[in-house]
Amino acid sequence: MTLTDLRDGFRDEDQRKCVQAVVHNRLADDRKPQECRYLMRFWWQLCMPYKEVSLEELRLNVGRQKLDALIRLISAIRSSHDEIDAWLASAEKTFPVIEDCGFNLNRDG
Numbered sequence: 001m002t003l004t005d006l007r008d009g010f011r012d013e014d015q016r017k018c019v020q021a022v023v024h025n026r027l028a029d030d031r032k033p034q035e036c037r038y039l040m041r042f043w044w045q046l047c048m049p050y051k052e053v054s055l056e057e058l059r060l061n062v063g064r065q066k067l068d069a070l071i072r073l074i075s076a077i078r079s080s081h082d083e084i085d086a087w088l089a090s091a092e093k094t095f096p097v098i099e100d101c102g103f104n105l106n107r108d109g
Contacts, residue, residue, distance in 0.1 A: 001055050002051065002054070003042075003045050003051070003052075003053065003054065003055060003074065004045075004048075004049055004050060004051055005078075006045055006046050006074065006077050007045075007046060007047050007048065007049060009077035009078055009084070010077070010081070010084065011081040011084070015081065015084060015085075016046060016047060018088055019046060019073065019077075019084065019087075019088060020043050020046055020047070022088060022091045022092065022095070023039060023042060023043045023046070024040070024043055025097050025098065026091060026092070026095035026096065026097055026098060027039050027066050027069070027070075027091075027095060027098075028040055028043065028098070029098045030098075030100055032063075034061055035061055035062050035063060035066070037061070038053060038057055038058055038061040038062055039062060039066070041053035041057075042058060042070060055071075055074075058070060065094075066095075069087075069091055069094070069095070072087055072090075073087050073091075
């Protein structure tokens with residue numbers, strides 16, 4: 001299943017940016033570099049028409065809880081804007097904001 005259609009499923013730019021913020025701030029943990037790399041590729045996929053990442057690559061590199069959340073998001077994007085809003089609310093409750101360790105290391109150093 002290709003993910004190149006995802007950018008077309010949002011109500012507007014604001015909704016897409018909110019989803020990207022959740023992926024960036026709540027899923028992509030730089031303490032897990034391999035997983036983070038693929039989550040950030042997915043972050044880009046949300047606004048790009050070409051292939052950044054495949055579902056198979058996500059399955060191989062992203063932990064079960066986050067992968068399940070991404071699969072629900074993909075389904076929501078392909079279903080309705082209201083389902084995307086529901087996904088956002090659920091993800092914000094499920095995943096706390098991640099402190100960016102690399103940023104803090106550079107800031108403190």
